[in-house]
Amino acid sequence: MLDEMTARQFDEWRIYEQIEPWSQDRMHALLARLTVIVANIMRASGTQPVTIYDCLPWLAKPPPPSDEELEAKIEAQLTALD
Numbered sequence: 001m002l003d004e005m006t007a008r009q010f011d012e013w014r015i016y017e018q019i020e021p022w023s024q025d026r027m028h029a030l031l032a033r034l035t036v037i038v039a040n041i042m043r044a045s046g047t048q049p050v051t052i053y054d055c056l057p058w059l060a061k062p063p064p065p066s067d068e069e070l071e072a073k074i075e076a077q078l079t080a081l082d
Contacts (some may be wrong), residue, residue: 011040019030028056029052032052032055033052035050035055036050036052036054036055
C-alpha cells in the first residue's frame, strides 16, 4: 500500500487519524469516559469528582485558559449567533 501512496496522502491519513482516531487510543478514551461516569456516580458526597485525566495519566492536562482567551472564545460564540 505504501508503494502506491504518496507522501502527501500519507500525511493526510496521519492528520485524519489525529482528528478521528481509530486506534487503541480511541478505545482508551471511551473506557476512560465510562470509568469517569461510573466513578462519579458512586463517589461519596464531599469528595472530589474524578476527571478524565485521572483515568488517562499520560494525557497532559491543559493549562487553564487566560482571561483574554476566555473573552475571545465568548466573543466568537456570540458573533456566531448573529
